[in-house]
Amino acid sequence: MKNQSFSYTPGTHKGQKVIFIQFEKDYKLVEIVKKITGSIWSQQKKTWYVADTDENRLFFNLPKNHVQHPSEEGYLHLQKFKNYLLSKRYSENTIRTYIDALRSFLAFHNQIPIIALTNDDVIRYNTDYVLKNNLSSSYQNQIVNAIKLYFKTVREISLDLDKIHRPKREKTLPNVLSKEEVKAILNAHSNLKHKAMLSLIYSCGLRRSELLDLKLSNIDSKRNIVFIKQSKGKKDRITPLSPKILELLREYYKIYKPKNYLFEGQEAGSIYSEQSLQNVLKQALVKVNIKKPVTLHWLRHSYATHLLESGTDLRYIQELLGHNSSKTTEIYTHVSTKKLTANKKSF
Template sequence: MAFEAKIITHKSKKRIAVWYPNQQELITRFRKLDDAKWSASLQVWHLPDTTENRIKFSIELEEIPHINFDKIQEIENFKKYLNTKRYSSNTVKTYSEALQTFLMFYNDKNVKTINNQDVVNFYNNYILKKKLSISFQNQVVNAIKLYFKTIKETAIIIEKIYRPKTQKLLPNVLSKEEIKQILNAHSNIKHKTMLSLIYSCGLRRSELINLKLTDIDSKRNIVIIRQTKGKKDRIAPLSLKILEMLRDYFKIYKPIVWLFEGKEAGTLYSEQSLQSVLKQALEKTNIKKPVSLHWLRHSYATHLLESGTDLRYIQELLGHNSSRTTEIYTHVSTKNLQQIKSPFDDL
């Protein structure tokens, strides 16, 4: 496609402005890029000034200090490798950015000479020093292991790359009363239906956004959730109350392809907009907890468990590979705890 791109400063931040023919297909494609925005004042689309975006839009990289072009090419090759392995776009983005952080830390060192001690030094002098999360460290480990498997000559012994000790965190769960407040907060039928469907089927954020009209089977009362985490399909029971809500929503919005579409017909609803829907709902309630969309999924699983649903069925409904992942909900269910009498009551 024909376009013109250059670096601009917008609201005190460096951005890449992109001009191209005013065609709906091009606009739709551009809007899918991470953090792509339209500036009404400048009358131009713009996105973050990153190495990846500069490469994508053919902008000179000399302005970026200390860039090793060989490593940039290595990262691009790694992305292509992940794509051929059919990793999801989110995973490709996460792993390539994690690898980029690691390789740029050793910007002046040949990739073939990077060894296991360098990995340990990166843990200490970058991850721990910046107080980055265990989750990020695990992403780096995954990226490094995958990347160095593709390198013919390497000083890295992949089997000796270790992970940080896993944190045993309990899932965040809301009460049924709190869930009801959140789901009833919106008068907008679209927003209310989106949040209700996430809770009623235990969906991940991306799973809701990628639902198509054909994934709602009203005759069998099921939702078909396709190619989810781990490239699996699964089904979830569709509440009759949700089905009625979906029918009311459809009469008003008449989506074409996706069940919930963006402002432009036929386009995906954005993750940022969905987050905003939840944020607005919380502002209308008295709930002060830092609720995320994933809390609705956790609450769904826990409430199923408390109502007597077998853990094996919950595992299938959530799409977990291992029953151990699902068992964590037994630690937050209050059903059995409420039957325990504290010895304090006998004092």
């Protein structure tokens, strides 16, 4: 696809090889990208991407991918590192991210014996691969953390992190929808299953994975709560379930009768796919003519912000969202209209 408004950069996201699509913020360009088969918006990296396949490389006029692999010794060390992460009960996402980062590092240095790898090789990888390929600062930090842990555990050598450039953490504000926009999105679908999924994400402030992992037993209709098990940081938490959403779930259950997961895929008992859920949101946005690059996480951000604007205590919002630190939750004070209104009154 030849278009001077776009640039394309191969990279890695969530353990997969992808092609990032960069362009200046423009709703017309967003509509073009949305029409590309398989395009996905990454809330984490703040960019669009597609799978790094030969077909997509041809579409974007990129050279075919020549993939490097770790040495045979490197694969043995990958397995040792994975065994360590499993024994420490790291989450599946963290294991996948860390293993992918180490695999990339060992592939970059596949001509060097593992025992000979030093702090200087980490610096060269950071400079000649991470920065050269314009990988995001958050992913760069993940890579450094993974390699540091590998050296400390498998290699039993400490790294001098002061010599390895860590990017400054990007200070971005969460994207928040108005209550009117949220209402339009939640009412966009006539399909009861799609409506219930989006409504539950917003009304309980759920992450995408938290919704998909919900089982029938996680809904306590007598106490009007949702029990979220082993979410991010391997923490359990509960969140209130409004009578209106409970009634919606009851209507949904009568029609779809799920067996295991609350929302199942085409096969009975199977988990609903992330891509399908993202498409449910995309379809809703088209129906209500919202042009913003809304993601499912925007609904969680909106939930927290709307609670804050209605006077809910910040500490309670922290518990509802499952944040470890209050600093994470405090970011919503910067996008709350409550703060803006207070400032206006002071003038």
